[in-house]
Amino acid sequence: MSPAFPRVALIGLGLIASSMAHAMRAKGLAGEITGYARSTDTRAIARDLFCDRVTETAAEAVRDADLVVLAVPVGAMGGIAAEIAPHLKPGAIVTDVGSVKQAVIEAVSPHIPEGVHFIPGHPLAGTEYSGPRSGFATLFENRWWLLTPLEGQTPEPLARLRALLEAIGANVDEMDARRHDLVLAVVSHTPHLIAYTMVGVADHLRRVTQEEVIKYSASGFRDFTRIAASDPTMWRDVFLTNKDAVLDILGRFTEELFMLQREIRMGDGEQLHAYFTRTRAIRRGIIEAGQDTPAPDFGRAPAAAPGRTKA
């Protein structure tokens, strides 16, 4: 059987692109995978681990490609699109994996030539690790991959892309780009900002409390540090390009926090108890929807003895 896409070009070779390459190779979905990244080191690693070949320019990578995946930080999408546009093959599909959709559409679609299909996308998958060594073939299994097709998208290329994403294990949903950005501001962008903030506060206090903040982190704090260890460039771009939705949700968050803070100050135990009871139900919903493990502590392996790193 011939592969779904004879030639695939990956632009940007971090966690998502490398995981896609591993997954496509494992399932024989791509004939040849070409990669491009700005850094020579990254290209060398990609060549060793998951690309059939790497190129020194993005333009060269996309030549003759049937599928082009833009997997660079959101802020770099526009520049890359301008660079590759003249070299895209007629009939090619271009997709991206950016965490923000409206800004990417604004930056990329003006460059896309007639006869090339741009289908914006966003895999809700990732870990706290980044770079070309962090990818693995099962990253997308049972994770959502949201597509936000533009108006007037013809069905056939969309169906081909969907089939590829499903073949690497993802559950594909389609939604409007604006709605995507709002929903993601709630479930991802604002939680990340808050985690970064809490870790930042602890970092200041670390100097005051010696190493106690790290030593005793298992009592809650460490859950925040995982997502606050994500790629800084990617997240900077997310906040700058999904500004309105993030500021809206942040406003709601601080209102809510001030209400709880006031209840603590006033000693209003009844309200606090009611609030904490309500939030439990959400966790239950997430576990029932198969979106997290019910195992205590995320099913973490027991930590190593303090001071020693795990084998």
Added chain:
Amino acid sequence: MSPAFPRVALIGLGLIASSMAHAMRAKGLAGEITGYARSTDTRAIARDLFCDRVTETAAEAVRDADLVVLAVPVGAMGGIAAEIAPHLKPGAIVTDVGSVKQAVIEAVSPHIPEGVHFIPGHPLAGTEYSGPRSGFATLFENRWWLLTPLEGQTPEPLARLRALLEAIGANVDEMDARRHDLVLAVVSHTPHLIAYTMVGVADHLRRVTQEEVIKYSASGFRDFTRIAASDPTMWRDVFLTNKDAVLDILGRFTEELFMLQREIRMGDGEQLHAYFTRTRAIRRGIIEAGQDTPAPDFGRAPAAAPGRTKA
């Protein structure tokens, strides 16, 4: 060899007490374990799963006990101490497992009779589950157990308690109660409040966004929901009794959040990037200190297909 403590009384039979019982039984550290809880159901479960006997009053449970463990919510400690005080055996050790130490000391120590040793403690161990069925023998392995001994504590009872806690796997540290409450406000209490708040915001928005908040929670939000599923009564009491330290840390948190929010509004990418880079180092520190797993995504098992619960 005779057990470390011939008779142990557990007052309150939730996650911590049940885990202690399982651990002490597994290692033969207690001769007889007696339990008391307010609820008849809880007592019945405890009798089945981990107590040699249960009693209908706390007073009865502590009679002749060599070690008494107060494992009720912080707000209930004073009342229980008053109730059991006249029945404590001379020479007995009384400890507690409350997450706040100054308030517990103020509530409990006035009731403790001459000749009984009250040694306040706090295991930094737990999961998002609660109740008598949630305990397991390895909960304390390689977790910290903080003791905040009162001034003038004689060394022998302290050494006996330490030895017991170490025998069930904990790493014991001693610190001042005031410092404990500040450090815990940073590493545990404030993170929990923030997680509760973020989950509360999402809960409001859930109605607006149908089930999207739950469906797409794996993109960050679900990490918050774990700790926001913890026992509401326990957490209400923590915030009411460690009010000053929590309000202090919350103040720092909102200052910091407003700074980041302003940088987002102003489009200051450089500052955001620098901030997000700094927070990565903390995660590294926690992993090096053996306080969390380095496995991506906490080493979570892959989630089940959406809509289906895991086996």
